[in-house]
Amino acid sequence: MSKSVAITPAPAPTSPFRSKAEREQDRAEKREAVLLAAVRMFNARGYHAASLDDVAASLGISKPTIYHYLGNKEQVLVECVNRGLSMLREAAEAAAGAPGSGHDRLRAFLLRYACINMDDFGRCVIRTNEEVLSMDSATRFRARKREIDAAVRAMIAEGIADGSIAPVDVRFASFALAGALNWPARWHDPAGPLRPQEVAEKLVDIALGGLTPRD
Amino acid sequence: MSKSVAITPAPAPTSPFRSKAEREQDRAEKREAVLLAAVRMFNARGYHAASLDDVAASLGISKPTIYHYLGNKEQVLVECVNRGLSMLREAAEAAAGAPGSGHDRLRAFLLRYACINMDDFGRCVIRTNEEVLSMDSATRFRARKREIDAAVRAMIAEGIADGSIAPVDVRFASFALAGALNWPARWHDPAGPLRPQEVAEKLVDIALGGLTPRD
DNA sequence: CAATCAATATACTCGCAAGTATAGAAAATA
DNA sequence: TATTTTCTATACTTGCGAGTATATTGATTG
Structure with a gap:
């Protein structure tokens, strides 16, 4: 048999x-x-x-x-946050290495970014305030978030350079995008009717609209 | 004398x-x-x-x-949050009653909104999660926030109707704007070099860019 | 002046939750 | 089979912080 x-x-x-x-x-x-x-x-x-x-x-x-x-409890939190940050960094690396205009790559990344923020670990990254961490962990946390932000800014800058993004203030553009796409971590209900992918697409379209060059 | x-x-x-x-x-x-x-x-x-x-x-x-x-502690928090919400509602009422296109009124409101969010009580509104409140307070809190959101949506809808705003999805547009302008409550440092008014202007310009009609 | 009220402090109670000491069962290793 | 390691629980200790009982002092009012 x-x-x-x-x-x-x-x-x-x-x-x-x-x-x-x-x-x-x-x-x-x-x-x-x-x-x-x-x-x-x-x-x-x-x-x-x-x-x-x-x-x-x-x-x-x-x-x-x-x-x-x-x-201990803080180590648990740090591990959760690191999971989320790793997902975000992978997404950033994937987008940075992809073909297409700066605008295209930024868009691809932001879609993923928004979805991660509506998932357990990404949500935790957004909702975790540095004040609850030890100074040491907070420093590392900040550094890893800065990495992600730097990647966003790089994509915006590249988009501006290749003409696919309007010549906006890179720093504030990244703040505005981050805000618009972080916020669902606060209001989106995973059990609700809105699918994360759908939310991500609509928000990215609107948020990115402001960065698209006028003809 | x-x-x-x-x-x-x-x-x-x-x-x-x-x-x-x-x-x-x-x-x-x-x-x-x-x-x-x-x-x-x-x-x-x-x-x-x-x-x-x-x-x-x-x-x-x-x-x-x-x-x-x-x-007690919750009453203190509720009072703080109510202060912030009152400021926001006043701003919404002022903007709703002002002359100009929907876009103009929305813009005026958002500038004020962003500034309030960088101030003590507004910041507290943003940073307070409903989970920390009693069910009763949470319900009232949500209701008052919904009021503000409704005002934003009304202004967007009016802007769309009068042609000063592109025909976007009103709900998601309000989510995106709120996110972009709430986020400074998390990162803006009152003691830092960036003036709230300046931050507000730059963010509103970028966030509103996506809602401005193309010709 | 007596009685009361407002404003404030000291010194408690009490419950919760982080973290630990200890023990025991099951499995792995010698 | 004896010994160590892994996994898990029960039952603690400890500290913090919300909330309170009570006292004191000074002003207000009858």
Whole structure:
């Protein structure tokens, strides 16, 4: 019946005896689940009002388990924020390396940016105020956000250089775009009728309208 | 020597004996000082992280004095937020009743709106998440914000009707504008070099650019 | 002058939530 | 099989901060 018996090194997927790699993956999955529960609690109630006891309860586990997988409360938050920032940086890198005019690349990036901001970890990046972090973490946080902002400004500048974007003040244009596309992290309800992709497209169209050259 | 003696009902301004009206004004001034100290603490640290003991200490007074003038912590926050909302509503009413095209009135309002958002109480409106309020206060808060938003949408719609604004999606346009002009409440540093009026003008120009009709 | 009221402080209570000490079960390793 | 490591829970400690009870002082009013 069986096509092969114990030839492949990987055990049958349903085996109760987990290999080392499997155990590591188990651990990673649990860690991930804890992180997700935490970020959702942070987003729903705000960092201070979200207690680790609540996070644990939402998973049916106990608080020390959170410490086991992720460390103390600030470390949990930092990890959440880093997830979001990594997604944003990847999007920025992808857009920077794409073909097309500055305007095209900026537009592609902003669509992704807006969607990330409506997702758990991106939302957390936007909603996390530096004041809640230790000075050290806040410094790193700021630096990583500046990276993203620099990428936006670079794309705007390139668009201006190649004529696909009107000659606006680069700094304020990036502030305005960021504001328009960060704001959904505050009001968009993931359970509501508006799909993030749709919101992103409409907002980007309007926000980018102001940067499009007049003929 | 004296031109008049005890003819006017108001006593000399330096008299140590305060009239009833003066005492009421004293009280109002103190209340105001407490409110201002509180809103600044809330803005600087966030509502949860700002303790009333800290607020009291910043004024050299004790916590019960805050309760004496303003009530409990949430009442303090609600009062702060209401101050900001009142400023915004006044601005909206002024703009709605002004002459000019929809675009002109919208622009005038947005300039004021952006400036208020960089000020203590307006900043507090933006930075206060509904989750920190009691359900009752949150409902009222939402209603008052909706009023402002409705005013913005009305101005956009009027602008579209009179041809001074491009035929955009009114709802998303108001979201985009709000985002762009709320965001400074998060990043603008009152102690920094950028003057609020200047920030407001640049942001409004860029944000409104997307709504201006093409010829 | 007595009684009251306004304004303020000191010194508490009390609950929540972060973080920890300890223990035990299960699995892995020697 | 003995020993160590991993995972998880229960049950604490601790500190902070909201809110309050009570006292004091000075002015206001009857």
